[in-house]
Each structure stands twice: as structure tokens, then as C-alpha cells.
Amino acid sequence: MRGKQPFEAVVAAHGSTVLRVCRAVLGPADADDAWSETFLSALRAYPDLPADANVEAWLVTIAHRKAIDVTRAAGRRALPVAEVPEAGAAPAADSGGLDSDLAGALGALPPKQKQAIAYHYLAGLAYADVAAIVGGSADAARRAAADGIARLRRGYAAVTTAEGGSR
Amino acid sequence: MNTGDLITHLGRVFPDTPDHLSELQARLAAAAERDSTLDIAYRTIDSPFGPLLLAATGRGLVRVAYATEGHDTVLQGLADRISPRILRAPARLDAAARELGEYFAGTRQAFDVPLDWSLAAGFRRTVLGRLPEIGYGHTASYSAVARLAGSPRASRAVGTACATNPLPVIVPCHRVIRADGAIGAYLGGPEVKRALLTLEAAA
Numbered sequence: 001m002r003g004k005q006p007f008e009a010v011v012a013a014h015g016s017t018v019l020r021v022c023r024a025v026l027g028p029a030d031a032d033d034a035w036s037e038t039f040l041s042a043l044r045a046y047p048d049l050p051a052d053a054n055v056e057a058w059l060v061t062i063a064h065r066k067a068i069d070v071t072r073a074a075g076r077r078a079l080p081v082a083e084v085p086e087a088g089a090a091p092a093a094d095s096g097g098l099d100s101d102l103a104g105a106l107g108a109l110p111p112k113q114k115q116a117i118a119y120h121y122l123a124g125l126a127y128a129d130v131a132a133i134v135g136g137s138a139d140a141a142r143r144a145a146a147d148g149i150a151r152l153r154r155g156y157a158a159v160t161t162a163e164g165g166s167r
Numbered sequence: 168m169n170t171g172d173l174i175t176h177l178g179r180v181f182p183d184t185p186d187h188l189s190e191l192q193a194r195l196a197a198a199a200e201r202d203s204t205l206d207i208a209y210r211t212i213d214s215p216f217g218p219l220l221l222a223a224t225g226r227g228l229v230r231v232a233y234a235t236e237g238h239d240t241v242l243q244g245l246a247d248r249i250s251p252r253i254l255r256a257p258a259r260l261d262a263a264a265r266e267l268g269e270y271f272a273g274t275r276q277a278f279d280v281p282l283d284w285s286l287a288a289g290f291r292r293t294v295l296g297r298l299p300e301i302g303y304g305h306t307a308s309y310s311a312v313a314r315l316a317g318s319p320r321a322s323r324a325v326g327t328a329c330a331t332n333p334l335p336v337i338v339p340c341h342r343v344i345r346a347d348g349a350i351g352a353y354l355g356g357p358e359v360k361r362a363l364l365t366l367e368a369a370a
Contacts, residue, residue, distance in 0.1 A: 006242045006253035008209075011195065015188050020181040028181075032191060039195050043252055044204045102173075103180045121174050122181075153173055 007046055011039060014059050017123055021060055024118035025067045027107050030074060037066040057129045060119055064133050105155040113148030116141050196256035206250035208259035209242065215271055216359045219336075221260045224249065227281030228263050231334050233355040249285060267336065273370040276303035278337050286333035290321065294328035301342040304367040308346040330354060336363070 018038055022031035041062050049058060106114060112134060119130045120141070127138040127145075134141060199205040207229065209222040220238045222230040222245055229249070232241040246253055257264075262280050269275035277299070287295050297315045301307045307315070309322040309329075316325065329340035335354055341363045345351045353360035 003247045004251040006207075006246045007251055008242070008254050011192055011254070015192065016183050019188065019191070020178075023181040024177075035191055036195055036198060040198050040202065040204070043195075043199055043254070044202075046251055099176060099180045102176055106177070106180065117177070121177055149170055149173060152177075153170065 004046070004049070004051065007043055010042070010046070010055060010059075014056055015039070017056065018059050018063050020122045021063055021118045022067060024106055024122055025064075025111075025114055026070060030070045034063060034066045034070045037069070038063040041066065054129065056123060057125050057133075060123045060125060060129075061133050064115065064119075101155075102152065105152050109148045109151060112144045113151070116145035117148045117152075120145050192255070196254045197258070199254055200256055200258065204252060205254055205256060206252035207245055208254060208256035210255060210257040210260045210264065211238065212264045212267060214267065216355055216362065219267070221263050221267075222253075223259050223263065224283045224285065226283040228260075228334065228337065229283040229285055231337055233335070233359070235355060263337075270336065271366070273366060276370070280337070282334060282337070287328075287331075290316070290318065290324055291328040291331065293317070294325050295332055295334070295338050295340070298339050298342065301339060304370070306342050306344045306364065309343055309351070310346055312343055326352070
């Protein structure tokens with residue numbers, strides 16, 4: 001009988017995606033802590049995970065909760081929109097230019113839109129799974145992602161025009 | 168820019184950074200060790216016979232495996248038989264790695280690290296438990312070991328116990344050879360068995 005994979009294989013297969021999701025939802029500064037908390041918590045619960053579970057959706061669900069914890073622990077004040085002025089100055093550490101502007105624009109989105117984009121487009125989850133994580137219906141999750149993408153496109157179009165076209 | 172391009176760019180905004188991920192993995196392994204949620208820690212070491220996998224539970228060293236066994240297969244076996252809470256976490260194996268290094272260098276004749284016998288039960292466990300009595304540099308026949316284990320006619324079962332030894336090198340099944348002096352089988356291959364006996368004879 002072949003049971004569950006060693007947890008190391010889970011980290012190897014999904015570590016990169018979970019890190020991307022944490023960075024997208026929290027910004028680069030808090031992403032590492034959220035990643036560590038996510039996998040430590042997942043390791044604890046791993047033996048009880050049903051054999052047929054969608055491991056990626058399970059990990060993103062944990063990451064979503066940890067991101068909320070990390071945000072609270074960091075004592076984030078005010079509403080997400082209050083972060084807009086700083087957002088452009090919160091780039092992904094190792095990317096510059098357009099990508100860093102895009103990271104900033106993503107950081108400035110309302111949480112629901114940011115989460116829907118991260119979980120659907122970066123983690124590849126179906127909207128039904130996204131809805132199970134963020135609450136609401138699959139349609140609402142789809143709309144949140146579409147609204148967020150539309151906002152990013154508007155902001156990004158301005159940047160690419162200003163810089164003389166995309167790369 | 169269309170939505171497809173934007174999504175492609177989004178995927179690149181947070182690039183994969185293998186070094187950073189291995190740093191996070193190491194931090195996770197250390198945290199899991201402190202947290203007592205790491206049921207099995209493992210690492211690989213270099214040996215004169217290729218990479219060796221070492222795995223330990225909280226009780227002690229539970230598995231040593233040659234590359235010929237397939238390290239992924241061995242780890243999957245540990246997940247199935249003991250626990251899937253398994254991470255590459257070298258610190259727990261430091262003492263075992265050091266002792267094996269000394270053994271391969273010819274400066275150590277016996278091992279002191281605690282052992283976890285979870286993977287050997289019944290008569291096999293009895294047989295393996297007697298093997299350290301065959302001293303460094305010596306050999307014994309399968310039938311002699313059967314007598315030692317209290318079942319003089321069970322030399323075939325001794326062969327099976329040796330063939331499924333979860334802790335080769337540490338538990339010296341390589342010192343068990345055929346009564347006619349032929350080297351017999353070995354999990355790491357007969358040439359490795361011969362090399363280990365040569366190493367011990369030289370030291």
C-alpha cells in the first residue's frame with residue numbers, strides 16, 4: 001500500500017507556490033513568516049489529511065488563515081485602502097521596473113480581490129475552492145478576481161505607456 | 168496589455184528563488200524539531216560506496232540505506248510504516264554521520280548512537296540484535312548466527328533478516344557470510360560487502 005508522501009515532498013512540490021501566494025497577499029516583508037507558519041501547521045495536521053485531499057487547496061487555506069494572523073500580529077491599522085500611498089514602495093525584492101510596479105498595484109487592491117487573484121491565478125485553484133477559502137460564492141470569487149484584474153490592467157496600462165511599452 | 172499578458176506578468180512578479188526556498192525549508196525543519204512535530208528527520212552523507220540515506224525518529228536512528236535501494240522509495244516506506252511527518256533535517260543525524268565518517272576512515276570500530284528498531288520485528292529483530300556481537304574485523308556464518316539467536320536450524324531466516332536489515336553498516340550484517348567462506352548476498356551489493364570486510368581487516 002502506498003500512502004501519503006513524505007512531507008518533504010509536499011514542501012518541494014508546493015513551497016514555491018505558497019511563497020508566491022504569501023507574497024501576493026501580504027507583501028514580501030511578512031511572507032516568510034506566513035510561509036513558515038503555514039508549513040509548520042500543515043506538518044502537524046498532515047497525518048490527518050484525507051488521502052484524496054487537494055493538497056494545494058489545503059495549503060492555501062492554511063496560508064490564508066496564517067496571513068490573517070500575521071496581519072493582525074503586525075498590528076496593521078486602518079483599512080487596506082489606507083495603504084495605497086505606500087503600495088508603490090513595496091516591491092518584490094528581486095524584481096524591478098514593471099514587475100515591481102505590478103507588485104505594488106497588487107498590494108494596493110482590496111483584500112478580497114487580492115486573495116481571489118492570488119489563489120486562482122498564482123495557486124491555480126478553481127473558483128469553488130477560492131470561495132471555500134475566502135467565503136461567499138464561486139461567482140463572487142470570480143467577480144472579485146475579474147474586478148482586481150481590471151484594476152491592475154488600468155494601473156499597468158498607465159505604467160507601460162509612460163515607460164514606452166511593455167517588455 | 169491584455170489579461171493573459173497581465174497574468175503572465177503576475178506569475179513573474181514573485182519569482183522562484185531556490186536559495187531562499189531552501190533557507191525557508193531549513194528554518195521549517197528547525198522549527199519542527201523544536202516543536203516535536205518532526206517524526207522522522209533525514210539527511211544523506213557521502214560514503215566510499217555512494218550516498219547513504221540516514222533517517223532518525225526521536226528515539227534513534229531508524230534507517231540507513233544505500234542508493235541502490237532508491238532513497239525516494241525508502242522515504243516513502245518510512246512514511247507508510249512510521250509517519251509521513253518527514254523532513255530533511257540534518258541536525259538530528261549529526262552524531263550518526265560523524266560516527267559513520269569515522270568508521271569509513273577506519274578510526275571507529277563500534278557505534279554508540281541510539282537505535283530505533285521499529286522496522287524490525289520478531290525473529291528478524293532478535294537476529295539483528297545479536298549481530299553487533301560479531302566483532303569488528305570478524306565474520307560469522309549464517310548458521311552460527313542462527314545458533315546465536317537460539318534457533319540453530321533457522322539459517323535461511325537469518326539470511327532474510329540480514330537481507331532486510333534496516334540499519335546496514337551500523338548493524339553489521341556484512342559480517343555474516345556463508346559457511347563455505349563465500350561472501351553471500353548484501354543489500355548494498357556483494358562488492359560493497361567485500362569492501363567493508365576489507366576495510367575492517369586492514370584497520
